[in-house]
Amino acid sequence: MLRVAVPNKGTLSEPATEMLREAGYRQRTESRDLTIIDVANDIEFFFLRPKDIAIYVGSGELDLGITGRDLAAESEAGVREELGLGFGYSTFRYAAPAGDPWDVSKLQGIRVATAYPRLVQQDLAAQGVTAEVIRLDGAVEISIQLGVADAIADVVGSGRTLRQHGLVAFGPTICDSEAVVIARADTVLSKDSQQVVNRLQGVVFAQQYLMLDYDCPRSLLEQATAITPGLESPTVAPLADPDWVAVRAMVLRKVSNPVMDKLHDLGAKAILASDIRSCRL
Numbered sequence: 192m193l194r195v196a197v198p199n200k201g202t203l204s205e206p207a208t209e210m211l212r213e214a215g216y217r218q219r220t221e222s223r224d225l226t227i228i229d230v231a232n233d234i235e236f237f238f239l240r241p242k243d244i245a246i247y248v249g250s251g252e253l254d255l256g257i258t259g260r261d262l263a264a265e266s267e268a269g270v271r272e273e274l275g276l277g278f279g280y281s282t283f284r285y286a287a288p289a290g291d292p293w294d295v296s297k298l299q300g301i302r303v304a305t306a307y308p309r310l311v312q313q314d315l316a317a318q319g320v321t322a323e324v325i326r327l328d329g330a331v332e333i334s335i336q337l338g339v340a341d342a343i344a345d346v347v348g349s350g351r352t353l354r355q356h357g358l359v360a361f362g363p364t365i366c367d368s369e370a371v372v373i374a375r376a377d378t379v380l381s382k383d384s385q386q387v388v389n390r391l392q393g394v395v396f397a398q399q400y401l402m403l404d405y406d407c408p409r410s411l412l413e414q415a416t417a418i419t420p421g422l423e424s425p426t427v428a429p430l431a432d433p434d435w436v437a438v439r440a441m442v443l444r445k446v447s448n449p450v451m452d453k454l455h456d457l458g459a460k461a462i463l464a465s466d467i468r469s470c471r472l
C-alpha cells in the first residue's frame with residue numbers, strides 16, 4: 192500500500208486535501224484524524240505537520256508528500272520535487288523596519304529572527320554575511336518590536352503581515368515557494384507513486400487551462416490558430432458551411448480573456464470557454 196503525507200494544518204492543508212479529492216482520492220472528514228485508508232486506490236494518507244513531511248519522505252518511511260518548497264529546502268531531508276501544485280505561492284524574504292534603506296550587507300553582525308534557520312544561514316553564507324540567527328516558531332514579524340531581533344526572514348504571501356508591523360522586505364528573494372509533491376531524492380518513482388503524480392498533474396492542468404471552442408472563417412484559420420496554438424495543435428473540424436471551420440484548443444486560464452478578445456477582433460464567432468475537470472496529457 193502506498194503511503195502519502197498531507198499537511199494536517201496551516202495554509203496548505205485545505206487546498207491539498209481538496210486537490211486530492213478532485214483527483215479521486217478519499218480524504219479525512221474529521222480534522223483530528225491522522226491517517227485514513229483509501230481502499231479503492233490502495234493508499235494510506237497521513238496527515239502531518241507541513242514542516243515534518245519532508246523528514247518522513249526523505250527517510251523513506253512515506254512514499255510521497257505534499258509540502259511547501261521552502262519547507263522541503265529547510266528540512267535538508269534529501270527529497271526531490273516531482274510536481275508544483277499551483278497553490279500556496281509565497282516568497283521567503285528578509286524584512287526590517289521601514290524607513291531605513293536596507294540591503295543584505297547591513298545584516299552583518301546583527302540579529303535575524305526566522306522559523307527557517309537553515310535557509311537563512313545558507314543564504315547569508317552565500318552572500319558573505321555573518322549574522323546571529325534567532326530561531327522562532329512563528330509570528331516572526333512581531334519579534335523586532337519585542338526586542339529579540341533587528342531584522343527577520345519570513346514567508347511573505349500578500350505582504351499584509353509585514354505592512355501591519357511596519358516592516359519592508361529587502362534583498363533578493365531567498366526562496367520562491369508553492370505547494371509541491373515530493374519524493375525521496377535517491378529513488379526512482381514506483382508505478383503507483385507515478386500514478387498519483389499523474390493524477391494530480393491532471394488536476395493542476397485542469398485548473399490552469401480552459402477549453403476554448405470557436406467558429407472561424409477558413410480564410411482566417413492560420414491567424415486564429417496562431418492565437419490558440421493549443422498544447423500540441425488545435426482540433427479543427429469542418430462545419431456545414433464549407434467557408435467556416437470549428438476550432439477547439441486549450442488556453443491558459445489567466446490569458447483566456449485577451450485571447451478571446453483577439454479571436455473576436457479577428458472575426459471568429461461563437462467563442463465559448465469551458466472548465467476542464469481533469470485530464471491526462
Ligand SMILES: Nc1ncnc2c1ncn2[C@@H]1O[C@H](COP(=O)(O)OP(=O)(O)OP(=O)(O)O)[C@@H](O)[C@H]1O
Binds near residue numbers: 203261281
Ligand atoms: N500567507 C501565506 N501565503 C501563502 N503561502 C503561505 C503563507 N503562509 C505560509 N505559507 C506557506 O505554507 C507552507 C506552510 O506554512 P504554514 O504557515 O501553513 O505552516 P506552519 O507555519 O508550519 O504551521 P502553523 O502556521 O499552523 O504553525 C509554507 O510552504 C509557506 O510558504
Ligand SMILES: O=P(O)(O)OC[C@H]1O[C@H](OP(=O)(O)OP(=O)(O)O)[C@H](O)[C@@H]1O
Binds near residue numbers: 328329331350352
Ligand atoms: O504576507 P501575508 O499574506 O500577510 O502572509 C504572511 C504570513 O503568513 C504566515 O503566517 P502564519 O499565518 O502561518 O502564522 P505563523 O507565522 O505562526 O506561521 C507567514 O509566516 C507570515 O507571517
Ligand SMILES: [Mg+2]
Binds near residue numbers: 201329
Ligand atoms: Mg505558518
